[in-house]
Amino acid sequence: VLWLFSTPLAPTSSANAIMVKVVTCTAPVNIAVIKYWGKRNAALILPTNDSLSVTLSQDILHSKTTIAASPDFSHDRLWLNGKEEDITKNKRMHNCFRETRALRKQLEDSSAEPLEPLSTYPVHVCSENNFPTAAGLASSASGLAALVFTLARLFDLPTSTSDLSRIARQGSGSACRSLFGGFVAWEMGSRDDGADSLAVQVAPETHWPELQALICVVDDAKKGTSSTEGMQNTVATSPLLQHRIRDVVPERMRDMKKAILDRDFQTFAEITMRDSNQFHAVCLDTFPPIFYLNDVSRAIIRLIHEYNATSPDGRLKAAYTYDAGPNAVIYAPKQNMKEIIHLITRYFPGADFVDPYNFFPEGEVVGSNLPHTHDKFNQNVIPVFPAGSVSRLLHTEVADGPRVLGKEESLLNEQGLPLRLK
Numbered sequence: 001v002l003w004l005f006s007t008p009l010a011p012t013s014s015a016n017a018i019m020v021k022v023v024t025c026t027a028p029v030n031i032a033v034i035k036y037w038g039k040r041n042a043a044l045i046l047p048t049n050d051s052l053s054v055t056l057s058q059d060i061l062h063s064k065t066t067i068a069a070s071p072d073f074s075h076d077r078l079w080l081n082g083k084e085e086d087i088t089k090n091k092r093m094h095n096c097f098r099e100t101r102a103l104r105k106q107l108e109d110s111s112a113e114p115l116e117p118l119s120t121y122p123v124h125v126c127s128e129n130n131f132p133t134a135a136g137l138a139s140s141a142s143g144l145a146a147l148v149f150t151l152a153r154l155f156d157l158p159t160s161t162s163d164l165s166r167i168a169r170q171g172s173g174s175a176c177r178s179l180f181g182g183f184v185a186w187e188m189g190s191r192d193d194g195a196d197s198l199a200v201q202v203a204p205e206t207h208w209p210e211l212q213a214l215i216c217v218v219d220d221a222k223k224g225t226s227s228t229e230g231m232q233n234t235v236a237t238s239p240l241l242q243h244r245i246r247d248v249v250p251e252r253m254r255d256m257k258k259a260i261l262d263r264d265f266q267t268f269a270e271i272t273m274r275d276s277n278q279f280h281a282v283c284l285d286t287f288p289p290i291f292y293l294n295d296v297s298r299a300i301i302r303l304i305h306e307y308n309a310t311s312p313d314g315r316l317k318a319a320y321t322y323d324a325g326p327n328a329v330i331y332a333p334k335q336n337m338k339e340i341i342h343l344i345t346r347y348f349p350g351a352d353f354v355d356p357y358n359f360f361p362e363g364e365v366v367g368s369n370l371p372h373t374h375d376k377f378n379q380n381v382i383p384v385f386p387a388g389s390v391s392r393l394l395h396t397e398v399a400d401g402p403r404v405l406g407k408e409e410s411l412l413n414e415q416g417l418p419l420r421l422k
């Protein structure tokens with residue numbers, strides 16, 4: 001948290017914004033292993049079931065957000081990925097502004113010392129995602145978590161992370177889980193006002209550091225059916241969703257929490273794959289149906305099943321999961337990740353891959369070394385795909401929640417305007 005200008009007598013022209021407080025933070029993406037799909041209250045974003053996710057490293061994927069407050073700004077503004085967005089009708093962002101400002105106001109009203117009336121100042125928000133936006137890579141989760149976390153720091157809120165998650169939830173449901181690192185449950189709650197619908201940490205990132213993830217980018221274009229719209233249609237039309245909510249998710253939540261606490265990859269992997277499959281079954285059961293997976297997604301599913309089926313001791317070696325798009329996320333223990341990267345590259349050649357954890361020494365060609373069980377794979381079910389079918393592989397790991405950055409990382413200049421525009 002830093003103060004650029006803190007003189008109460010500074011001039012009031014907008015070229016010399018006074019009392020500009022500026023904060024920059026990053027927030028991570030999270031990928032659910034028990035999916036959130038369905039709202040019981042769309043305005044408050046209250047879900048129809050509990051969900052559980054893993055927070056992935058901000059070193060690989062993040063939203064970075066700078067927010068400045070100044071009495072000289074004329075209104076709240078947002079620049080996303082270098083372009084100004086019209087937020088006048090963006091109810092979800094206004095929810096986050098309104099709720100954090102109300103908490104700031106309480107602080108101002110109850111403080112013995114006079115506090116800067118930040119709750120009354122317009123803000124400028126500048127945010128960048130270092131990965132494609134609205135492509136099913138959970139940008140709304142990291143983006144809205146970064147917004148709420150940065151507002152909380154800007155306003156010096158003493159609010160707990162779970163309480164903040166209630167606010168982020170009103171920005172985008174899955175965003176509430178990105179306020180924590182590690183393994184995170186979103187408890188659906190039962191109250192009509194949403195007071196008990198919040199995120200809690202099941203285990204920190206240090207609990208199971210061997211667990212890693214490989215994101216296979218199959219298509220990073222903006223998706224056809226947004227999660228928000230898709231899940232509303234599912235709630236309205238799918239009988240299978242009712243079975244999932246009532247009879248499936250509660251038991252899976254219990255088993256998944258235990259699997260995480262026991263670092264039991266076998267159970268973790270089986271529930272993860274089954275839950276992804278049921279989420280996509282529920283999409284197919286929506287009328288008209290919603291298709292998020294494509295041929296490449298389905299081939300990756302088959303490849304992981306072949307890989308698991310030929311495991312020498314019968315133990316699962318990897319698990320796939322898919323959100324509202326065709327991109328695969330493969331969870332696996334670190335020790336299996338190298339052969340998984342070789343395998344994926346062999347069947348889906350030509351993907352861009354930077355090797356952040358230096359798994360591949362110079363000279364070792366990615367895709368050249370296949371696991372020795374590979375000759376037992378049923379080759380009929382997984383043809384080699386044309387180059388570029390998977391365009392990018394992102395190797396990442398379980399990691400921490402949002403971070404506060406130093407002032408040198410600011411995306412806004414001293415007038416509170418973006419340093420970079422597109």
Ligand SMILES: Nc1ncnc2c1ncn2[C@@H]1O[C@H](COP(=O)(O)OP(=O)(O)OP(=O)(O)O)[C@@H](O)[C@H]1O
Pocket residue numbers: 063064080127128129132133134135136137138139140141142143144146147174226227228323324
């Ligand atoms: N950094 C950000 N700051 C503020 N808002 C953001 C940011 N990134 C994304 N958003 C908001 O989230 C929207 C994208 O959400 P959407 O749910 O369509 O895609 P997604 O999050 O990539 O996919 P999914 O949640 O299904 O995995 C954007 O249009 C924008 O309104």
Ligand SMILES: C[C@@](O)(CCOP(=O)(O)OP(=O)(O)O)CC(=O)O
Pocket residue numbers: 031032034035036037045051140141171172173174175227228229322323324
């Ligand atoms: C498939 C999912 O990724 C759905 C995410 O939905 P969003 O959180 O993007 O939806 P809104 O609450 O309407 O903003 C599953 C999950 O992350 O649990």
